[in-house]
Amino acid sequence: MKLATESLPADFVSRLRSDFASSPDVADRLLAATALELPRGLRVNPLRGDPDQTIRELDELGLAGIPVSWAAWSRVIPRSTSRAITETEAWRDGRVVLQSLTSMLAVLGLDPHPGERILDLCAAPGGKTALIAALVENDVQIIANDRSRTRCMRMRAMLQMLGVEASIRTAPGERIPYRDHGTFDRVLVDAPCSGEGRFRSDDPRSHQKWSTKGVKRLASVQKSLLHAAIQAVRPGGVIVYSTCTLGQDENEAVLRRALARYGDGPTGITLDPLPPEIPKGLALLDPPTSPDSPAENAVRRFGSNPEGDQQNAAMEGFFVARLRKKGGMRVA
Secondary structure, eight states, X not given: XXXXXXXXXXXXXXXXXXXXXXXHHHHHHHHHHTTSOOOEEEEEOGGGSOHHHHHHHHHHTTOOOEEETTEEEEEEEOGGGHHHXXXXXXXXXXXXXXXXXXXXXXXXXXXXXXXXXXXXXXXXXXXXXXXXXXXXXXXXXXXXXXXXXXXXXXXXXXXXXXXXXXXXXXXXXXXXXXXXXXXXXXXXXXXXXXXXXXXXXXXXXXXXXXXXXXXXXXXXXXXXXXXXXXXXXXXXXXXXXXXXXXXXXXXXXXXXXXHHHHSSSXXXXXXXXXXXXXXXXXXOSSOOOBTTBOGGGEEEEOOOOGGGOHHHHTOOSXXXXXXXXXXXXXXX
C-alpha cells in the first residue's frame, strides 16, 4: 500500500512539512489523515419537524449514528450509511442534512442571534446558510450570496426543501454594494480555497488541480473577500473567516493582511474569541496577533482517529477565525 506522501502532490507535501517544521509529528499526522476512512456528519433540521422524533425514526432504522458532544443537533454516521440516509422519509422531508462537522464550526463561530441581519458571502451550496437559519429558527434576515448563477439556483432549491427563509443574491463577493456597507451584524466568509483539508491519498481527483500557483491566486481572492466582509459589517459586528485548507498562505497570511490594513483605529478590526464549545485545534503558524488579538481566537482542525474516536475522525481539515469590528454596539 502506498504511503500518503507518495500519492499527494510533492510540492504540497514539501510545503506542509516546511509549515510545521517545528512540529514534524503534526505534519506526519496531517498527511496520515488523508488516508483515513472519514465518517460523515449528519444534522437534524428543526425547521422541518421535531428533531427528537427524527432521531427516533433514524434510530429505529439503525441510522442514527452517535451524538456529537459540542452540537446536540448533529451526529456522526459511518460513510457506508450515507446512501441509506438519502433513501429515508426524513431526508425526503428535509428533516436531515448530510454536512461536514468541520463546516458546522464556521456557523458556531458566527454564533447567530435572533433578529440579526447576516451576510453569507460565499454561500453556495448553502449548507452553512441553512444551519444559520436553523439555529435561530428563521428569526433572522439572511442574504446568501454567490457569484455563480447556476450554484445560486441549486442553492435556492435546497434552501426551499429545508424550509430556510433567505434572500439569494448573485454577485461577486469581493464587491459589496455601497448601500450595504456597515449594515450587517455578522458576515460569514467561507472562502473558496485549494481544499487541502479534503485531500484523499487514494483519490487523485481530490488533489489533481492543486498547484502552488493556484494557492497564490486563491489567497489573493480570499484577501479581497475578507476585506469586503469588513466593509459590510457594522461597528461592533462579527466576521468569521473559514477555509477547508491547511496552509498559512490561505489562512494566517490572509488574517495578517486584514489586520495590517484594518486593525488600527477606533473602527478597525481585531481577532475575537471563538465560542467555547468549538473544540480546540492545532496551534497557529506565525500567529497573526496584535496586542489585543490573542492567537487562540482561531482554530485549525483535521481528522484523526485516536482509539476509535469517531467524532474526531469525522473532522476534515478546516480553519476558522473570528474577527470583530471595533466601535458601535457590540453584538453578543
